[in-house]
């Protein structure tokens with residue numbers, strides 16, 4: 001059976017990555033090696049899905065600078081469909097400074113640049129790329145009015161909506177949550193949305209219950225090295241993360257979300273889709289970088305054998 005159409009909405013950044021022995025403390029200067037990589041949550045998620053063999057559309061807003069050109073090129077090379085993307089005259093592309101320590105932990109600061117200029121009208125015109133029976137994935141880096149318009153378009157277009165609420169920001173109208181089919185926070189985002197500290201599956205269950213009260217159809221919370229917890233109004237389950245040697249946790253959540261959406265698009269049953277997302281995210285943390293660390297379908301199949 002054919003895969004369902006898939007479209008991602010979100011941010012694209014050029015990542016300036018510093019590899020450091022450990023993360024700096026306030027006031028401290030450290031030496032680190034600098035590399036440049038394409039990144040941004042939306043772009044990372046779309047690339048994760050494309051590596052798994054999907055042909056996802058992606059909507060993002062790029063500056064008309066050198067960074068924008070190279071970001072567009074790398075998306076195309078990864079197999080992401082870029083027809084919906086807007087390149088805007090006079091804007092600079094999003095830029096992120098990422099520090100990755102030897103233990104794999106990271107710190108990130110972002111200048112959103114063009115990403116912050118997306119308006120509701122642009123979202124409306126981009127939704128013409130959403131095909132029938134599509135799965136749409138959104139993250140919270142886009143301006144809230146644009147995000148809200150996308151959620152409203154669900155009523156007209158009838159797509160299935162996965163919402164990665166990262167980074168959590170205020171302003172989303174409470175009615176918007178009812179348009180979400182799956183909300184997929186990590187532990188920090190689940191805490192920010194519910195006030196419940198998520199440290200294990202038991203506390204994830206309590207947070208998921210509170211998330212469901214907001215209005216989405218299902219809550220899928222990722223818990224880093226512990227795995228993921230799923231709940232909807234009919235039941236719940238948890239799955240453990242695959243044990244791997246961690247090199248760099250950058251984009252683990254993006255890998256998880258991109259792979260979860262891709263797996264649903266490939267019509268995998270729900271629990272299998274979560275298991276595959278855990279495998280893709282586990283492989284992602286064994287490699288350095290964001291998009292460069294997204295595994296191919298073949299690597300995932302071999303890992304799961």
Ligand code: ADP
Nearest residue numbers: 186222223224225227241252253256278281282
């Ligand atoms: P984020 O990257 O958004 O902070 P998480 O830290 O929850 O999100 O990680 C997302 C997913 O990545 C987890 O559910 C898990 O599948 C995988 N993952 C993250 N860290 C590890 C790890 N140390 N070992 C194995 N899998 C991991």
